[in-house]
Amino acid sequence: MSHSTTNTSDVLDLDSLLNTDELELRQRVRDFADQRIRPNIARWYEDAVFPRELPAELGELGVLGMHLEGYGCPGRTAVEYGLAAMELEAGDSGIRTFVSVQGSLAMTAIHRWGSEDQKLEWLPRMAAGEVVGSFALTEPTAGSDPSSMASFARRDGEGSDAGWVLDGSKRWIGLASIADVMVVWANTEDGIRGFLIPAGTPGVTVTPIGSKLSMRASIQCDVEFDGVRLGPEALLPGADGLRGPFTCLNEARYGIAWGAMGAARDCYESALEYARSRMQFGKPLASYQLTQEKLVNMHLEIQKGTMLALHLGRLKDAGRLRPEQISAGKLNNVREAIAIAREARTILGGNGITLDYPPLRHANNLESVRTYEGTDEVHLLVLGNHLTGIPAFRG
Numbered sequence: 561m562s563h564s565t566t567n568t569s570d571v572l573d574l575d576s577l578l579n580t581d582e583l584e585l586r587q588r589v590r591d592f593a594d595q596r597i598r599p600n601i602a603r604w605y606e607d608a609v610f611p612r613e614l615p616a617e618l619g620e621l622g623v624l625g626m627h628l629e630g631y632g633c634p635g636r637t638a639v640e641y642g643l644a645a646m647e648l649e650a651g652d653s654g655i656r657t658f659v660s661v662q663g664s665l666a667m668t669a670i671h672r673w674g675s676e677d678q679k680l681e682w683l684p685r686m687a688a689g690e691v692v693g694s695f696a697l698t699e700p701t702a703g704s705d706p707s708s709m710a711s712f713a714r715r716d717g718e719g720s721d722a723g724w725v726l727d728g729s730k731r732w733i734g735l736a737s738i739a740d741v742m743v744v745w746a747n748t749e750d751g752i753r754g755f756l757i758p759a760g761t762p763g764v765t766v767t768p769i770g771s772k773l774s775m776r777a778s779i780q781c782d783v784e785f786d787g788v789r790l791g792p793e794a795l796l797p798g799a800d801g802l803r804g805p806f807t808c809l810n811e812a813r814y815g816i817a818w819g820a821m822g823a824a825r826d827c828y829e830s831a832l833e834y835a836r837s838r839m840q841f842g843k844p845l846a847s848y849q850l851t852q853e854k855l856v857n858m859h860l861e862i863q864k865g866t867m868l869a870l871h872l873g874r875l876k877d878a879g880r881l882r883p884e885q886i887s888a889g890k891l892n893n894v895r896e897a898i899a900i901a902r903e904a905r906t907i908l909g910g911n912g913i914t915l916d917y918p919p920l921r922h923a924n925n926l927e928s929v930r931t932y933e934g935t936d937e938v939h940l941l942v943l944g945n946h947l948t949g950i951p952a953f954r955g
């Protein structure tokens with residue numbers, strides 16, 4: 561059963577903290593989620609389909625690379641980007657994931673670290689959704705610790721027109737099987753560098769990962785690089801070391817702090833609607849104190865998490881957002897969203913385990929969200945380091 565998000569309750573009146581542009585943008589993305597995602601998502605999820613027509617529609621909506629300026633990018637604020645992530649993830653985390661991979665990861669890498677030619681070649685078409693990008697950092701043996709990556713690009717020739725030969729493998733690469741261009745991070749003699757690899761480059765093999773119980777309406781792939789020859793123009797000239805990919809990851813993590821609250825809100829709203837109409841022991845479930853406690857606790861955490869995301873957004877727009885603050889937002893909001901999704905599922909009883917209702921789909925998706933862009937443990941360690949001054953990543 562689908563339900564509308566228009567009856568969102570807002571006890572703390574957080575909407576009063578948003579300006580007219582922000583409210584208008586949110587409504588537009590909410591309408592898109594209601595019309596394009598909500599009616600179809602159960603089928604896409606069950607069939608494990610990422611709808612190929614969505615990138616162009618999301619480009620038209622203006623949410624691809626929306627926080628970036630110039631080169632056909634929408635140039636919206638961080639808060640607007642967050643609100644869009646929230647509404648899209650209320651539809652499904654897999655759709656918000658596409659927008660994050662395209663805009664926060666692949667486009668940010670090109671916008672921040674690319675040459676003028678690279679920006680002109682890729683960004684306008686990526687903003688329009690005509691071209692899909694992917695971002696390949698994780699490897700089969702290098703996840704939380706990307707500094708241990710084994711992919712290696714060696715110099716091919718000498719002088720300024722020397723190219724590269726890339727060998728290695730990547731895992732969990734979003735959209736890789738449909739991507740027109742892949743941002744690939746690899747070690748070189750000079751440390752970690754980024755490369756742009758167009759689809760169809762010889763020596764690249766992409767295999768979608770099947771049997772997923774999470775993020776089913778989205779694609780992740782294994783990628784192999786076997787003696788891949790790249791010209792000098794493939795290098796992202798500005799990226800040097802792990803700061804290259806980490807800058808992009810911070811953009812995506814920020815969006816997740818908002819997005820997770822969208823998934824949580826969708827779960828809460830479906831549980832609230834169900835509890836009002838489902839009769840047991842002669843009364844609606846919503847009339848029982850135990851149910852009201854669940855709904856109140858969910859609502860409070862959603863409001864607190866949304867306020868946190870908005871605070872991060874205002875800091876980001878003021879140019880003052882720090883990495884440990886992003887960790888606080890990503891850790892807290894995804895952790896609370898999973899708890900809310902599971903609690904909402906209990907209110908739906910047996911019906912809650914079906915795809916007719918969103919909570920278990922969201923809960924399953926959020927297992928991926930808590931894992932990518934830094935696991936809970938990684939963000940705990942970032943915050944632990946910040947509080948104690950002692951890095952504990954290496955035991």
Ligand SMILES: Cc1cc2nc3c(=O)[nH]c(=O)nc-3n(C[C@H](O)[C@H](O)[C@H](O)COP(=O)(O)OP(=O)(O)OC[C@H]3O[C@@H](n4cnc5c(N)ncnc54)[C@H](O)[C@@H]3O)c2cc1C
Pocket residue numbers: 661695696697698700702703704705731732733734735775780928931932933934935936937938952953954955
């Ligand atoms: C749906 C999905 C989409 C993804 N999309 C992309 C993508 O587009 N591009 C990309 O490059 N990657 C992507 N990833 C990969 C993702 O970023 C990694 O899965 C993540 O970084 C964790 O790495 P790992 O899975 O190898 O787990 P590991 O790093 O092996 O971690 C396993 C467990 O050990 C814990 N752990 C690790 N180190 C420590 C420590 N020092 N102390 C305590 N605990 C620790 C972790 O927190 C985790 O609980 C995606 C993953 C998923 C599931």
